[in-house]
Amino acid sequence: MTEAKPGTAPQPIFRKDYRRPDYTIDRVDLRFELGENFTTVHASLAVRRMHDTPAGAPLVLDGENLVLKRVAIDGRELPADHYVAGPTSLTIADPGAAFTLTTVVEIRPQDNLELSGLYRSSGNFCTQCEAEGFRRITYFLDRPDVMARYSVVVEADRARYPVLLANGNRVETGELDGGRHFARWDDPFPKPCYLFALVAGDLRCHDGEFVTRSGRTVRLEIWVEPDNIDRCAHALRSLQAAMRWDEDTFGREYDLDIYMIVAVSDFNMGAMENKGLNIFNAKYVLARPDTATDDDYDGIESVIAHEYFHNWTGNRVTCRDWFQLTLKEGLTVFRDRLFSADMGSPAVARIGDVLALRTNQFAEDSGPMAHPIRPESYIEMNNFYTTTVYEKGAEVIGMMRTLLGAAGFRRGMDLYFERHDGQAVTCDDFRAALADANGVDLEQFGRWYSQVGTPVVRARGDYDAAARAYTLTLEQAPPRGRDGGELLHIPVAVGLLGPDGPLALRLSEETAASGDTRVLELRERSRSFRFEDVPAAPVASLLRGFSAPVELEVERSDADLARLMAADPDEFSRWDAGQELARRVLLRLAGDVEAGRELALDREFVAACARILGDERFDGSLKALALTLPNERLLGQQQQVVAVDALHAARQFAVRALARALREPLLAVYKATAPQGPYRIERAEVDRRKLRNLALGYLVALGEPDLIRLAVEQFELSDNMTDSEAALACLIDHGGPERDSALARFHARWHKDPLVLDKWFALQAVSTHPDTLDRVLALADHPDFNLLNPNRARSLLGAFGLRNQHQFHRQDGRGHALVADKVLALDPHNPQVAARLVAAFNPWRRFDAARQQSMRAQLERIAAQPGLSKSVREIVDRALAPA
Structure with a gap:
C-alpha cells in the first residue's frame, strides 16, 4: 500500500502496475509473548531473492504501529546504518540472495480499536489480517502472492489465557515459569500472511469430528466464551454438512487434522477463513431457539459453509493480488449458494439471492462506488469488500456454470485445483481452466470481469400465426448512464407459456436445454431466436432463475404478468412476475400521491395476491416472499428522482389496503398455522412460521385492537426468537403503549445478551413508525449503545x-446529520466500519434538490475533517466527484 505523505492525498494503486515481489519468504517461525501492557513478537523469516531480481536490491517489508527492538540476518545483529525503520516499512539494503531475517517487535493489542492485526476482544486476544493487517503484527511482505509455511509458538499467562490457538495442527504444549504456558502450532501448507490467525483466551470448546471419504478422522472444535457453550450445536452440524457436501459435490477433502472456529464479539466482518482456524463474528456461530431466528439459523449455516469452502477456493488456491479478490470471494459465495439451495428450498434461496442483489448491488452499480468485479484501482482495499465483488462475482460464476452445465463446471473446477494447488493466481487463470476443461472459448465472457454497471437486455417477441412460429429478439445495451461498452456473453434462460400453460420448445438451432427451458446465448448487440410449432401467441418467461445479472426491458401487460404469476413452472419467475406487477402498482400509487389523487389499490393485483395465498403449489416461505411488497429502496431505483415521501405513503397505503381486502383469509391463515408443539428448526416449520408472521404483519397494519392483541399474545407466549421478533416488529411499527411495554420487556430479558440486544436496536432503527428518527437519536445515547462495537x-x-x-432521508436532514456525526466520531477508531456507514450517502444525487443539498453538506463536512482516514476519504471523495 502506497502511503501518502503528510498534506497530500492518498494515491491509488492500479492493477496494471502489478509486479512480482523482489523477494519471497518460504518459511515463517513466530513466537508471541502475550502480555497485558504489550506483546512481543519474535519473527524468523527464511527469505530468498527472486531469480529475476538484481543483486543488491533492497528488501522492503511492510510494518505499521510496530516498535522495533531487534533486527538480524543469519544471527548477526544489523547496525543501525544498514536498515531504515519508517512508519510503514522496514528497508534493508542488499541483504543477500538467501538468508534468515530475525526481528523482534513490540505491539499493543489492547489499544487496537481498528480490530485489524492482533487485538483484544472481551479480554481475549484474536487477529484479523485480511486484507493488510499482518503488517500490524510484524514486519513482512504483506501481499497475497507471498506464500510460506508457518510454525507458531504462543506464550501467555495460563490463568488468564488457558486456550492458545493458531493455524494448522497442534504439535506441542507445555508449562513455562511464572504461571505461563505455551502451545506450538505447525501449518504444513503454504499460505499468504492474510490467512494467519491467533487466538488466546478463556474459552470453552464444543467439539465433534468428521470422517473424510479417505477415512481420516478430523477433530472439529468450536470455541466460544463460557456463557455461550450451549449455542454451538447448529454451527457444528452446519460444518459437518458443509464438509460432506464439498466432498460429494466438488471432490474436495479437508487436509488438516483439526478444524477450529472461534466466535468473538468484536469483529469488523462476518467471518474469516484463516487456514484451519476460522475467526467468526459471534452472530454467525451462536444459535438457540430463544435467541436466534430462522433467518439466523440459515445465515449461520451459510457462513459456516462459506468459510469452510474457502479451504480450497481461497486458501489452497489463493489470489495473486487484491484486484483478484472475486477469484476467491465470488467463487466461494457461489459455492455456498449451491450448498444452501441443496440444504433447503432452491427457489427460496435463489429469490433471497436476487432480492439482495437488486436491492444492494444494483444500487452500488449505479452509484459513485461502481466498479467491476475485478477493480482496476483502489486507495483503501477494505473498501472493495463489496456486494459487487461478492454477489455479482457469484453471479458471473453462476453464468459460467449455466453455459457449461453442472458436469462441465465440475470438470473445470477439477482442472483449476489440479493446475493451481498451492499457488496465488488470477481470475484469468480460473476462466482458462474452465475453458480448457470443456474445449470452449470464454474470451468474450471474460469481459464480465471488467464491466462496470448493470447491463440492460431488451426483449421483443413476434408471433406469426400462419407459420405457428414465435420470434424472440434479444438486444444488449450498456448500463444506464454509460456509453458504449464491449459486447458481453449473456445467457438468457427462456420458457414460453401458452393459454393452457408451459409450451414445449422447438428452436431452429440447438441450445442448452433444461426441461421446458432453453438457455439462449446473446453475444451480439442483437439476435433473434425462432421457436417452431407454437400453437398460440405465447407469453415469454425470461431470465428464468435470473440467469444473468442484468436489467430486463420488455413490454408486458399486467395480464401477461398475472399469467406468469399463475402458470410459470419456474418458481423464481413466478415470484419475479408478481414483484414486477407489485412494482407497477406501487409506482402508480406513488404518482397518485404526488398528484394529490385519491388512492385505490388495483383490484386485479388484490385478486392475484388472494390466489397466491390460497395456492397449494406455494409453500409457506414462497407465499411469504410472493406477498411481501417490494421495499422502498427497490422502488426508488425505478425512479429518476427518488420520491421518498410518496413511495413511503404508497407502500403503507398498499399494505393496509391489501390487509383490508384479505382480512378474513389472512386471519384464517394465521389461526391455521398456529404452532403445534415446541420450536423445531425443520423446513416445514420454517415455512409455517414465515407465512404466519407475514399474515400477522398485514393484520396488525390495520390497527384494530383485537388484531393488535394477536401480536401482543404472540410476543408474550412465543417459545422462540423467530415469532417473538416478528411480533415485536409489528408492535414497533404500530406504536402506542403496546410497543413501549414490549420493548421494555424485551430489553429487561435480553439486555445482557449482545446479539439479541442488537436485534432490539435494529428493529427500532428500521421501523416505519413516524417517530423512528427521534427514537434512533435517543438510542444513539442509550447506555447500551457502543459505537466502537461493530455489531452494535x-x-x-x-x-x-x-x-x-424514508426516515434517513427525512426532509429536515436530521437523519443525515445523525449518521454523519457518528461517522466522524467512529473514523479515528475504526475506519472500516465508518466507511461502511458513510456509504449511505452515496446515492445523494438521485434525490430531490433539498435532500441533495442536505446530504452534500454532510459529505463536505466529513471531507473537511482533519486526519480523515483513507477508508472514509476514498468513499466521500468519490461521492462528491463530478458525475
Missing part, C-alpha cells in the same frame, strides 16, 4: 442509514 454500530446506524429510506 451496524445494528442501529447501519440499519437506519442503509435500510430505512
